[in-house]
Amino acid sequence: xxxxxxxxxxxxxxxxxxxxxxxxxxxxxxxxxxxxxxxxxxxxxxxxxxxxxxxxxxxxxxxxxxxxxxxxxxxxxxxxxxxxxxxxxxxxxxxxxxxxxxxxxxxxxxxxxxxxxxxxxxxxxxxxxxxxxxxxxxxxxxxxx
Amino acid sequence: xxxxxxxxxxxxxxxxxxxxxxxxxxxxxxxxxxxxxxxxxxxxxxxxxxxxxxxxxxxxxxxxxxxxxxxxxxxxxxxxxxxxxxxxxxxxxxxxxxxxxxxxxxxxxxxxxxxxxxxxxxxxxxxxxxxxxxxxxxxxxxxxx
Numbered sequence: 001x002x003x004x005x006x007x008x009x010x011x012x013x014x015x016x017x018x019x020x021x022x023x024x025x026x027x028x029x030x031x032x033x034x035x036x037x038x039x040x041x042x043x044x045x046x047x048x049x050x051x052x053x054x055x056x057x058x059x060x061x062x063x064x065x066x067x068x069x070x071x072x073x074x075x076x077x078x079x080x081x082x083x084x085x086x087x088x089x090x091x092x093x094x095x096x097x098x099x100x101x102x103x104x105x106x107x108x109x110x111x112x113x114x115x116x117x118x119x120x121x122x123x124x125x126x127x128x129x130x131x132x133x134x135x136x137x138x139x140x141x142x143x144x145x
Numbered sequence: 146x147x148x149x150x151x152x153x154x155x156x157x158x159x160x161x162x163x164x165x166x167x168x169x170x171x172x173x174x175x176x177x178x179x180x181x182x183x184x185x186x187x188x189x190x191x192x193x194x195x196x197x198x199x200x201x202x203x204x205x206x207x208x209x210x211x212x213x214x215x216x217x218x219x220x221x222x223x224x225x226x227x228x229x230x231x232x233x234x235x236x237x238x239x240x241x242x243x244x245x246x247x248x249x250x251x252x253x254x255x256x257x258x259x260x261x262x263x264x265x266x267x268x269x270x271x272x273x274x275x276x277x278x279x280x281x282x283x284x285x286x287x288x289x290x
Binding site: 036038040041042043044045046047048052055056059060076077079081082083084085087089109110111113115117118126127129130131132133134137138141142143 | 181183185186187188189190191192193197200201204205221222224226227228229230232234254255256258260262263271272274275276277278279282283286287288
């Protein structure tokens with residue numbers, strides 16, 4: 001996959017991810033992943049294999065995120081790996097949501113590392129790790145952009 | 146690389162990582178990475194390329210982590226990717242440390258996703274994403290082990 005088609009492949013996955021999240025359609029979302037996908041979420045839970053990853057996301061979607069919006073902010077990087085795979089780092093703007101306690105959580109941003117492997121004409125998610133961006137910590141980032 | 150040698154390769158990288166962290170030797174640590182390594186840290190900072198990643202870690206090592214211990218808790222998974230690469234999820238037990246405010250931060254655990262690519266006889270780190278494990282959230286993990 002050349003650089004342009006890599007970007008198209010990554011964009012295709014992210015577009016479907018965003019649509020599936022906003023439709024609360026976890027089946028569509030996890031069709032984007034390999035059977036052996038592993039996932040580490042923003043609080044450090046580690047889920048293994050598509051069935052488990054989908055079930056866990058369904059649980060939080062039902063509990064917390066049904067009305068929480070998700071919007072792609074930026075594809076920050078796409079780095080090629082051997083064998084036609086890529087690691088992409090993408091930033092998502094996530095809407096606020098109500099916790100089970102009733103308390104509202106404000107909107108925020110997540111930075112997601114995605115490992116994408118070739119599948120058919122496109123790419124499939126083989127791994128994801130999602131980190132909440134701490135806006136206050138950013139003032140102490142030694143690397144300024 | 147067969148499954149056994151994959152595990153040996155991952156263990157070799159992690160052993161050197163642990164030693165380099167505990168010796169505050171960021172040069173040794175980042176020799177473990179590719180030139181194009183990207184890194185997302187526990188507060189969601191995204192660093193790009195070995196020089197930048199090493200400089201950022203050196204900054205926090207000097208500021209906060211000189212006496213903070215690092216011990217491998219478990220290699221939780223090693224999933225093969227195309228082209229002889231792997232994604233490993235590893236859990237680290239991290240010691241407490243003193244913040245610039247003087248306040249002590251308690252010990253905790255990090256869950257790190259590492260993308261490892263073949264280099265010479267072994268493996269090199271092509272990507273890392275590190276997530277602080279929220280022990281309180283774990284009670285609400287829908288996947289029990």
